[in-house]
Amino acid sequence: MIGYEDVGGVHIKYLYHCRRQLWLYLRGIRPEHLNTAVQLGEAVHDTSYTRNTPVDLGAAKLDFVDGGHWVHEVKSSGRPSPADEAQGRHYCQRLHRVGIDAQGAVLHYPKTRRTQRFPYTPEAARQADEDIRDALTVARAPASPDRLARSACRGCSYTDYCWTE
């Protein structure tokens, strides 16, 4: 199973969205096979902000880091979510660990032309560390976490898996 350094942005995103999703993801249930919505997400990545090269940090993949050390993330959804924020925070944490003094995360929502800034404070750093530990706890659980309420699953790419009877 994965260790502290292997926890990446996707894991953190799933941790916030649904713990069961994270648990399943780690066992090979992959959204790209389950739902075409994910492919839409990739298309947005391909067409927006092409001037900047993505930074590869092992487990974490960032869209780009600007000259002022802000991490930029492009989101395909229209609405900001706590998962997006957690993901941005996670990337800052990873950058700090390799010695880059990230200032915070800027989340871009091209669909609604919104931008949100989250400075990387000591409080955020503590939370980022806690998120990674939570993700590891979920990863190591022997049994799968329960499903969310059916209504909360709307739009989740794991619906086919979780709700086929």
Next chain:
Amino acid sequence: MPAAARTYWLTSPCRIRRKDESLIIERDNAANVHVPVTDVRDIVACAETDLNTSVVALLNRHRINVHLLSYYGDYAGSLLTSETSTSGETVLAQARVAQDPHTSLAIARSIVDACAFNVRRVVDRKLLNRPYTVLQESIKNSTSQAHLMGAEGTFRRSAWEVIDTKLPDWLQLGGRSRRPPKNAGNAFISYVNGITYARVLTAVRLTPLHSGIAFLHGTMERQRHSLVLDLSEMFKPLMAERLLLRMAGRNQLKEHHFDRDTNQAMLSDAGRKFVVQAVRDEFAVTVAHRTLGRNVAYDELLYLDALALTRHCLEGAAYKPFRIWW
């Protein structure tokens, strides 16, 4: 799983070449077809197909499997990409279920039951009522996979007999024969079963399950994807028996669709194209799914069933193999 639209069916002899990130399909007497590789989920080669190393490298990179059907309609093999979705923990869970005689027999039982249910449903509910009741009794009393297969064989024989009463003389099966099929009816069934097997293999490869660990058929039996044999059971009647009866009933199958001699038969070139077209259209047909609350294509049903089995292995959720519900 995206609809059957992203499966490419090659029905005439061709060569696949690579040009940058595209596949070029070259045929005699027809214009070349350019296909961007991202448009392809998998390829079913129903006729002689040539391809080379650089094509294989490109297919591999995009996780595209090529399924090859032999001249006689048997499934001949697949070019499978090296990367799979299998996950260690899931395969271990699958192996544990398969090794436990109690749980694996329970799955095998429900597969045989669902298969027979579907056969009865598409062939004749009334005439197969008794054989089905007898089978259910044998299923209950079966203590091994071999027993179950025997009981299924008996039921199947009754079903073949009933099917023959609904077919014109020249299409009758006279019992099931393979490698090579003895007559036109058997050639048809073999061919459609071969395609169904290939579709199920694609579906299984998208799940983290191991295609070689099975519950009804022997694990790794003759180096084949035994799990695919298991999961094909329920879908063969939906495709093969159902299409045979329908196409015969509508007088769509003609003698020129087959090449026959005294002791064997296979689809002719025209017949192969015609049958593949029919099967392909059938895989794209959609039905309203009850628990998912949306329409799903037949092709997707294979994948959903493989997912349900994954869930059974990983989480112990009940596994009810596919039954025709409409």
